Amino acid sequence: MDLFADAIAWIFSPEAQSGSLPLSEAIWTHLAFTFVSVLIAAAVAVPAGWLVGHTGRGREAAVALSGAARAVPSFGLVLLLVLVFGVTHKVGASTTAFVLLAIPPILAGAYSGVEAVERRVVDGARAVGMTSRQVLGKVEIPLGLPLLIGGLRSATLQVVATVTLAGYVGSWGLGFYIVQGIQIRDFAQILGAALVIVVLAVVLDLLFALLERAVVPHGVAARRSAD
């Protein structure tokens, strides 16, 4: 328990607030990496996923991609991209790695959300004269939103954990304290930084859980509560 006490003490200690990398700055960088990566990934994966779900085309590729990506070792990917991009482009290389890791769950959330809409609802929408685009925009996207948010949720959690690895290639984020802590054998600092990451992850997860509930369309929520 001493180690935990030390770790918590480290979090609030003066050197953590004003060392070579102040804790608040590390938290912001960590979050910035996370959000920018997830946003870029979403900009690519959400439209692609909607299209796959709507047309059914490229579905096998999407399933294979989101399955295979789970097996990609994130640390290896970060290091590989730093080597490929060159050590002068570490930020770009790490961000690219995080984006690549975030794409599969978002893609899966987007297409499975659209696919999960009952076929007879889509059929009815088409039969009363909605264009293909209107079916997507007025029916499939709103009804598929909860699953999409679920995809964003797992992408964010995965990236917020993986951004820690950026500490190995650059002196950013909460990972920096862990890498440095291992070198100087400061276990309080390692555990302290790890705890902060855990808190970030839990808070983000909670926010997404609330969002996921908020986007369930009213009529659908009404049925759930009636069941």
Place this chain on the structure above:
Amino acid sequence: MIEFRSVTKTYPDGTHAVDDFSLVVPAHTTTVLVGSSGSGKTTLLRMINRMVEPTSGTIEIDGESIAERDPVRLRRSIGYVLQNGGLLPHHRVVDNVATVLRLEGTPKQQARDRAMEVLDVVGLDRSLATRYPSQLSGGQQQRVGVARALAADPNILLMDEPFGAVDPIVRAELQTETLRLQQELHKTVVFVTHDIDEAFLLGDQVVILETGAQVAQIGSPSEIIENPASEFVASFIGTERGARALRTKETGHGTVLVDATGRTQGRLVGDDDEGTA
């Protein structure tokens, strides 16, 4: 008037859903397509609003081939009632009914006012307008489906086994309601069902279909019952059994009608008995 001319539908796997089908659906009457599953009746119905494209042959509405028309505009001009309603679960009843009007650019308030009127027409209380479909009973959802189909006042109404999923009491109620509506509105109705009793009840013209949409017989319910064209028709409509194979039997209280098993199904009434019957 809707006319099918040598319409064929072959699916890529080689099955002939519809094979050389021709039919004239007269305007302002109800035509019922009836057959068991695999008879292609739903395929035929969905060809009318181009939800299914025929492999060959043409379909004309009032002499104009629908292949020339934009499918989306065509669908908006035709009312379509689906089994299970096919309503949008995330839209309120009033907005579901107003769907087609809104798609056609009618201002929101005007579309809602019209939707409220149509709810009256199909016998739904206006207080249900703000509910979601999931908060309604099956019969009520089906009425909303009919209201949605009628909202834009189309000439043609397509009904795809609309009462297949509701219980018998509600079904009878909806059938009566459909007859009443048709007496008021005089739409050209094409109705698909596998229930021969429903077909005879609602249809001015009944089309009995065999596998591959082969026409077994076309006629009014009376014509078909009085003179079934084939063994298939006779067995399909059940002339040998149930309430359609009746004999008279003299009893102390007058002449009654009994079925094959001897159960009394009705009483024979003379013309002058009608007042007291």
